[in-house]
Amino acid sequence: MNKRILYVVVIILVLLAVAYNLQNFLTEDNLPYSLQKLYLFHGIAVLIVYLGIELIYDKMPNQIGAAYLTMMFLKIGIFILLFKSTIFTEQDLAIQHRLGLLIPFFLFLIVEAVCIAKLLKSK
Structure with a gap:
């Protein structure tokens, strides 16, 4: 378990540095x-x-799907709360600024999904 978590932390840090x-x-x-x-x-x-x-997953392996969906809704909700001044501005964002908001979301979503899929396959 600790090795997997360390592996995910390293992947996230590398992606964070390179993509940013x-x-x-x-x-x-x-x-x-x-x-x-x-x-x-x-x-x-x-x-x-x-x-x-x-x-x-260690405590309730049958509830992973519901837990993941709940966490995704919370993540999106917190994102909207933190970045509402950017998302809901009076003036429209240029397309490159909109893409700049979406690129990190999808990059990290892919990494998140791959890491969780590896976790589910390993057990």
């Missing part, structure tokens, strides 16, 4: 939101979701 630096390099500097906060939120959220699934 790449997106920061490719996008302009005047984004209407903090790219650093965006990536930190997704990295921490994925780690919390994975650890939660890991703990729930």
